[in-house]
Structures are given as C-alpha cells and as structure tokens.
C-alpha cells in the first residue's frame with residue numbers, strides 16, 4: 026500500500042472533474058462524512074459512504090444518496106475497495122475495524138488531505154489547542170478585504186472539501202485544522218501555516234503531550250522554503266517545531282521583542298525582518314482583549330502579511346473585529362454584574378486565559394462539563410491569586426469543587442443546572458463584578474455542544490435581568 030497516496034491517487038487532478046475515475050470511500054456519517062458525500066460527486070468521484078457504527082437514519086442515508094453518493098454498511102463496504110479511504114476526524118486512525126478497509130484501499134487520509142489534492146489556489150492553515158477559530162476568522166477578514174475569492178473553511182464552518190469546489194488559481198483559503206485531521210495528512214502543504222499553542226487537551230486520543238505536539242507539527246513537515254511557518258515563540262512546544270520544517274520561520278511573541286518576527290511595542294504590532302521594522306497593527310485599537318487575543322491577532326496579522334496583505338488592510342480588520350460568540354462574550358448585565366459567556370473554553374488553559382481578563386475585579390467562575398482527567402492545578406493557583414469564587418455545575422466536574430475545598434477554598438458552591446448556577450452566581454458576586462461561564466471542559470455531560478451550553482447561560486441571564 027502506498028501510504029502517501031501518491032501512486033494510488035495519481036489519477037487525481039486539481040480543479041474541475043479532478044476526481045473523475047476515482048473511487049473514494051468515506052468512513053463516518055457525521056459532519057465531515059456528509060460534507061464529503063455532498064462534495065465528492067461534484068468532483069466526479071464515485072463516492073461510497075460507510076461507518077464503523079450502524080444506526081444511520083433513513084433520512085441520513087437519503088441525504089447521502091441524494092448527493093449522488095452511495096451508502097453501504099461496513100460489512101458490505103469491506104470487499105469493495107477504493108482508491109482512497111477518507112477517515113472522518115472522530116475516527117481513531119488505528120481503530121482495528123479499519124484494518125480490512127485500509128488494506129483494500131490505495132491510501133487512507135483525512136478530508137483535509139483529499140481536499141488539498143483537489144483544490145486550486147493558495148492556503149493559509151491554522152492549528153493550535155486554543156484560538157484557532159478566532160485566528161482563522163481574523164485572518165479570513167483581513168484576506169477577504171484583499172483577495173476577492175477568499176474562503177474560510179475547515180473546522181470552522183464548511184468543510185475544506187466543500188469550499189474546494191470551483192476554486193481556481195486566484196482562490197485564497199484559510200483553513201482551520203485540528204490535530205485529528207492532521208493525523209491523516211501526508212502531502213498537505215499550506216503556503217503559510219500558523220501554530221498557535223500546544224496545551225493539554227485531547228490526550229485520550231493522542232496519549233501523550235509529545236504525541237499531541239507531533240500531530241500538530243505535521244502541518245509543517247511538508248512545507249518547503251517557499252512557505253512561511255508562523256510560530257508562537259512564547260510556547261515552548263511550538264517554538265521547538267522550527268527544527269522540523271524547511272519553511273521560512275516567522276516567530277511572534279506578546280512577551281518580548283524578537284530579532285526577527287512580530288511583537289508588541291507600546292501596544293503597536295511590529296514586524297521586524299532583515300533589520301527593517303513595519304507596523305502591522307495596533308493592539309490598543311482592538312475590541313478583543315487579553316494577551317491571548319493579542320497573540321491570536323499578531324499571528325493572523327503576520328500570516329496575512331506573508332500571504333500578501335498590505336499593513337493598512339490588516340490594521341483595519343483588527344480594529345473592526347468584534348470577537349466571536351461563546352468566547353469571552355459579554356451577554357448582558359444583571360444586578361450590576363457583567364455576565365460573560367465563554368462556553369467555548371473546553372480545557373484548563375482557555376479558562377485561565379479568560380480569568381486573566383478579570384484581574385483586579387470580583388469574579389465568580391462557573392465551571393462544568395465532562396471529566397476529561399485534566400490537571401487543574403495551574404487554574405486553581407490562578408483562582409486563588411485572583412480571589413475568584415467558583416460554582417461547579419452538574420456532576421461531571423464535581424471533583425473540582427472537592428479539590429478546591431481540599432485546598433482550603435472558602436467560596437465554592439455547587440449547582441445542579443444553569444438556572445441555579447446563574448442565580449447563585451448573581452448572589453455571590455458584588456455589583457461591578459463579573460459572572461464568568463468558562464467551563465474548562467467539554468459540554469457533552471449536559472448539552473449537545475458548547476453552543477447550546479452558552480445559549481442556556483445567555484437565556485438564564487436574560488431571565489435574571
């Protein structure tokens with residue numbers, strides 16, 4: 026089997042009809058699988074969709090078949106063979122149930138890899154544990170101001186494969202890529218790549234931090250000297266990635282000035298290269314706040330600059346950007362307390378970033394979610410340093426309340442649901458303070474997704490007003 030897919034997929038071309046004559050088998054019937062089912066027939070591919078688990082509804086199957094793809098249960102899909110096997114990100118690449126399919130296929134890959142083979146144009150790719158969507162959105166705003174056919178896709182909205190349709194040499198893609206998708210990337214080579222950070226998360230899947238960092242570093246391995254890797258110099262695991270790529274390196278830092286790269290000086294974003302300095306933005310003008318967002322914004326600015334965006338477009342887009350829902354979003358004031366929805370904070374570092382924003386103010390933090398086994402030690406120290414009060418909602422993270430109390434924390438409360446968390450939070454927080462939903466874990470213990478959790482908070486705040 027040609028793992029790199031080069032031989033098996035040599036029939037693939039770029040652009041229209043790029044996959045005519047190829048048989049592609051898609052594994053998974055979630056968001057990515059359905060996107061592949063919709064998009065691949067348009068590239069001319071014979072498309073077969075299967076899944077490791079059964080139970081697909083007739084409506085799901087009808088949607089797949091309407092798009093011109095064919096659904097086969099796993100037992101029937103085994104034995105069909107395909108030029109390429111596309112694994113949805115939720116499927117561990119070493120799942121034993123894939124052995125048969127993998128053996129019969131010419132190559133296996135992620136949807137990102139396949140889309141890369143089919144699309145035309147230039148690509149800016151963004152990865153990292155936290156800040157991907159914010160950074161990709163910002164980069165997309167800047168670039169769409171400069172290039173007519175700019176498409177933002179990947180983890181963030183449309184799948185890359187859907188955005189790839191109808192692309193041409195002038196197309197500019199901004200692609201948000203997760204570590205799961207990178208595991209199935211072998212040839213994917215963005216023109217410019219951003220590595221934001223590697224912080225503890227997804228360790229059940231990746232096993233260790235080293236394996237997780239290695240998956241993230243795959244974004245850079247195929248890049249050549251003509252590409253640019255934008256690396257966060259403030260993150261040790263990211264900084265170490267410079268060794269593993271031939272791409273030109275542009276570091277950025279919000280902590281110190283750099284010889285070569287981008288940094289802050291009195292709020293200004295400076296890009297220094299070859300001894301020359303250029304101002305590419307002004308953090309003081311931005312509506313999004315906090316060192317983490319300054320980092321995201323610098324990364325987006327430098328990457329957009331490397332894609333050819335002029336400094337004035339960068340500066341304007343940074344200034345106009347209002348931030349995204351569910352990320353440190355003020356949803357309203359109740360009894361003089363600012364209520365902030367940061368439901369997208371699904372790991373300890375994102376919650377720490379949020380807490381930092383309220384330094385010097387009375388803050389009550391609502392935490393909740395599945396117990397993913399995180400070590401919250403650093404967050405507890407921040408909570409203590411900030412004198413923050415904590416409400417733990419639901420049973421998932423009950424140990425957080427126990428652990429905080431064992432450390433001697435006095436202001437810890439428990440709440441069964443969002444209504445009581447908000448009610449208790451407003452009682453605990455003095456006027457002028459903040460009630461911050463920044464859960465520190467994912468939402469699946471009580472909700473469909475983080476959006477539903479954030480909307481529940483918004484709704485309860487509205488009722489309390």
Ligand code: ADP
Nearest residue numbers: 154155156157158159317352369370374375378
């Ligand atoms: P992602 O797409 O990687 O999940 P988002 O931009 O959606 O990133 O932000 C997710 C959460 O992480 C939000 O709570 C946000 O406030 C926080 N966050 C954003 N950027 C960073 C960063 N650079 N470091 C730590 N936390 C961050």
